[in-house]
Amino acid sequence: MKANLTIISILAILFSSCYKDKGNYDYAALNKLEIKDKNGVINISIIFGDTLRLSPEITQTTAQNEENLTFEWMVFDNSPASSYALPKTVIATTRNLAVQITEPPFVLSQNYRLTYKVTDKRTGVSSFLFYNLTIINKYAQGWIFLEDKGGAGDFSMLLPNGTVEYNVYSSLNSAAPMSKPVKLEITPFQITDDMSPSSKKIYLLTETDGMEVSYQTMQKKFNYGFLFYAAPQIIKPTRHTWVSTSTSATLSGSLGVVVNDGKVHTNLVGGFPGSKKWGASLLSPAGNLNYITAPFVAGGTTYTAAVYDVLNKRFYSVGNTVLSAFPSTASTVFDMNNVGMDLLYLDSANVVREYNAVFKDETNTPYLLKFKTVSTTGAPNLTLLKTQMNAPDIVNMTAAASSTLTPHIYYGVGNKLYRYETTSNTTFPQFTFPAGETVTKLKFSRQPLGTSQLAAVTWTGTESKVYFFDVSNVGDFTTYTNVYSGFARIVDLGYKVP
Amino acid sequence: MRSYIYYFLLLTAILAACGKDNRVMYKEDPRIYFSKFATNPDSTDYSFGVKPVGLLTDTAYLTFRIMGTAVDKDREIKVTIADSSKAKAGYHYNLGPLVMPANAYEVRVPVYLYRKPGLKDSIVTIDFTIEESKDFKPGYNDKPGLNVYDRLHYKISLNDQLLKPASWDSRLALSFGVYSKTKFNFMIVTTGKTDWNSTIFPGDQNFLIQTVKLSLYNYEQANGPMLDENGVRVVFP
Structure with missing residues (x-):
């Protein structure tokens, strides 16, 4: 009997596991966390040495205060070329972040992924918010003025806050002095050449040398010869630029075009593997090197790039491995393959992929030739206009800038600044600089969402000055808005975007 | 005594489920x-x-x-x-x-x-x-x-011969034209490249084309046209 009771008891215990669970429990709602940045900022560029301050908003479904929350701010190097095995660093465990961007863990020009983790201690459930940080220096944005200091090169910068930083290059590159400068090249779009992580590019060209400097740190990155598969025997670069065949709003580099010692070199980039550098000199359509290229490059889509041969007084279409003549159907207004005049100036017009080219003939008569670099099979013509210019003294101009906003070319002669209108073929004396100053360089900076500017560099005999004019939407201005002085002789200038 | 037997049988049955299975793992031949x-x-x-x-x-x-x-x-x-x-x-x-x-x-x-x-x-x-x-x-x-x-x-x-690369007609002819031993030897000497059968990426290919064209131009400037083993002038398209 006792044994039977024992067996029944054991069986009862065993069969109790077969009891159907009705699941009618009382559930307690969990506290759900939601984190967001009140400014909606996810991508942050911050200057090395500055303090990063972040105060995300936290909302909770059941709790009213944050006593039961723990916080963690963690970063890791998320740069394209960095290893995936780099360490993670917790930089703060506070509700809000206020941390100075210094080494370690931050390194100038690197990208970081910042993770904000908020955990409810009662449930152990965490919520996350992510930021992308790019560590920049104060030279991320602004005007760059390339200066010739008695045969040595340097550059200064005008920062967005209006302060001028002099001797920027020499202060950052004391071990790599620059020789006599001739040209500043800034590429406004990303270049993927696999020589270094994708980036916008800055090249500094000198009379017999050149270099690439880091877009982020402004420090010398590559010697000029290293940019080529085989360094040219003679190095006298006048252009080192990229053109884009993109038709979308976001441009990306397609073909690099160098003019060195008057000869064209190219560099094809794209989504293919292998090295990408500049190659050997291209031969002319006649299969020789009897050409001298002017320091102007017109980019396009149908025709990737066009250059002008000052020796044979004609244009060439730049291909990957050869210079080509334009098809005869491309020329109706004038002959692209036989212009027969001296090129004074060439730059973008106010219509995308259209160019203004100022020439003079053998009698010193100026002509404006307009052309485009886009065509179709049905409409192959590229030539748009050839007109004798009603532009006083333009053949003696010391600087020019074609507006990409309005149909104007601004040019300087002595201390006078003129505005030539391409549509009406008329010229207006726009501004007169103080006596003794000579206009040496002009640059038009189009601001699609703001006020476009014309920057004018003058030389007083002892220093360069830079005047900025706010240009109206009809291309007009009366006087300058700012002037900066104290520069050595400025040979070129450009605007660097972040 | 009987009850102990019951207990023993029951415990044996219950604990039998506690045995550890050997994991069945795939093992392939090396x-x-x-x-x-x-x-x-x-x-x-x-x-x-x-x-x-x-x-x-x-x-x-x-x-x-x-x-x-x-x-x-x-x-x-x-x-x-x-x-x-x-x-x-x-x-x-x-x-x-x-x-x-x-x-x-x-x-x-x-x-x-x-x-x-x-x-x-x-x-x-x-x-x-x-x-x-x-x-x-x-x-x-x-x-x-x-x-x-x-x-x-x-x-x-x-x-130990200068043989036509297997991929010449299908791939290289487009960039370098008609094959000849003289031309191929010139390409090897001027570019330093000896392996023409493996894949050549576009950037490198452009440089090779530019180099042989420029080198041939310089050769002709010094020596006149280069004739191949068939008496045909060496040209690159």
């Missing part, structure tokens, strides 16, 4: 095959003809890769040379040690090649086949890409 990729083509076409005259020996490599996991001891690889091979072991070539090192998944075994007079007018081949060794069975035998040979076979062809 195998080995020739690793072949675009940059490591199925067959090596080696010519002393594109090398400096003084070079009397050079090295090609057989790349072996294992299937399964690495082990902590050296393992033997076995290959046989097919009867179709014309190259003589010890005369035209010697093979490095056929060993997969401990803890390795891949090994490159050197094949030492020797420049012999007969290679001027003949092509000899070494036809390798992976066989079962005491450590490895043959791996898989698919033909990756457009390869002629599967992953269990490898062929090295050896000569």
